[in-house]
Amino acid sequence: SSARAWVKNSWIIGLPALLMAGQLFILIFGVILMTFVSFMFLDEA
Structure with a gap:
């Protein structure tokens, strides 16, 4: 019972x-995902 x-x-x-x-x-x-997405958008613009 002690194990339980x-x-x-x-x-x-x-x-x-x-x-x-x-x-x-x-x-x-x-x-991390938001940072990655924002960097992608900054790269395109």
């Missing part, structure tokens, strides 16, 4: 951390 409690605790800690890491990755990826 450990798995439950790791999920409680790990899932929000995973979601936060995912949001951070999406934020960084979005900034």
Whole structure:
């Protein structure tokens, strides 16, 4: 039963951390994508 409690605790800690890491990755990826797109538009103009 202790193993089951450990798995439950790791999920409680790990899932929000995973979601936060995912949001951070999406934020960084979005900034890089916007920068890349703006550079493309500046290059054409």
